[in-house]
Amino acid sequence: MSPLTQIVTLAFLAVLTFQAVNAQGPSDGKYSIVSTTRPQIPVGVDDYGPYHRVAVGGKSNVWTIMKLDEGDYQIILEQSGIKWYTEDFQGTLTMSPNSPAKPRGTWRLQKYGDYYSIEVPSNIVPSKAWALKNMDNTQPGEEVTIGAADFPMVWKFTPVLEK
Numbered sequence: 383m384s385p386l387t388q389i390v391t392l393a394f395l396a397v398l399t400f401q402a403v404n405a406q407g408p409s410d411g412k413y414s415i416v417s418t419t420r421p422q423i424p425v426g427v428d429d430y431g432p433y434h435r436v437a438v439g440g441k442s443n444v445w446t447i448m449k450l451d452e453g454d455y456q457i458i459l460e461q462s463g464i465k466w467y468t469e470d471f472q473g474t475l476t477m478s479p480n481s482p483a484k485p486r487g488t489w490r491l492q493k494y495g496d497y498y499s500i501e502v503p504s505n506i507v508p509s510k511a512w513a514l515k516n517m518d519n520t521q522p523g524e525e526v527t528i529g530a531a532d533f534p535m536v537w538k539f540t541p542v543l544e545k
Contacts, residue, residue, distance in 0.1 A: 407455060407491040407498065408539050410448050415457075416538040418497055419520045425537075427459065427466075427477055436468065436475040438514065439522030444542050454503050456487045470502065475512060475526040497536035508532045 414424045417438060426443025427434050446465075448456045459466040459477060466477040467487035478486070489512075490503040500512040511534035513527050514520055 406493055407449065407453065408447055408541075411446075412542040413445050413447050414443055414540045414542055415445055415500075416540060417514060417520050418536050418538055419514060419517045421520060422538070423520060423522060424540075425526055434466075434477045436477060436526045437522075438520055438524045438526070447539070450488060453490050453492070454488055455491050457489055457500070458487045470510070470528040473528050475528055492534070494536050497538055499531075499534035499536050501534055502528070509534060511535060512537065 416422050416424045423438045424440075424443040425436055425438055426440025426445075427436055428440050428442070442459055442461060444459070446456075446458050446460060448458075450456055457468050459468075464479050466479055468489070469476055469478055469486055488503055490501045490509075491498045492501060499509075502510040504510075508530045510528050511531045513529050513531060513535045514524055515527060516524060517535065
């Protein structure tokens, strides 16, 4: 095997290993999703309507995370027995109670150390991911956006114990 072939083979194996490590996500359950910017505040919603925007500091902020397949998860909120699905609405993360044709609220979680990026499940680069416009000084009420990112923002998933 030539040195160039060895280098290409090793690089390919490194990419496969990186993808396998990143495919491991949180187990199914209830989580608080917290911005990793300062100050660290959970994201959620304050009230529900046909479409409602997800924002930093929203009072309803316990998310149900369910693994669908390799790296893809459904992220939803439940309120009074109704499932609210997350979706990209013109670049803003919103909630909708509509029944999903394909599982709505489907996102790809990529692991970065103890944190995860939350991305649109596609192989297009750069990916579209959850983000905050003002990552230097996050303020309560700031909306979560969906935008193209070479280096997506990462989020902390903190398990929430059932009462």
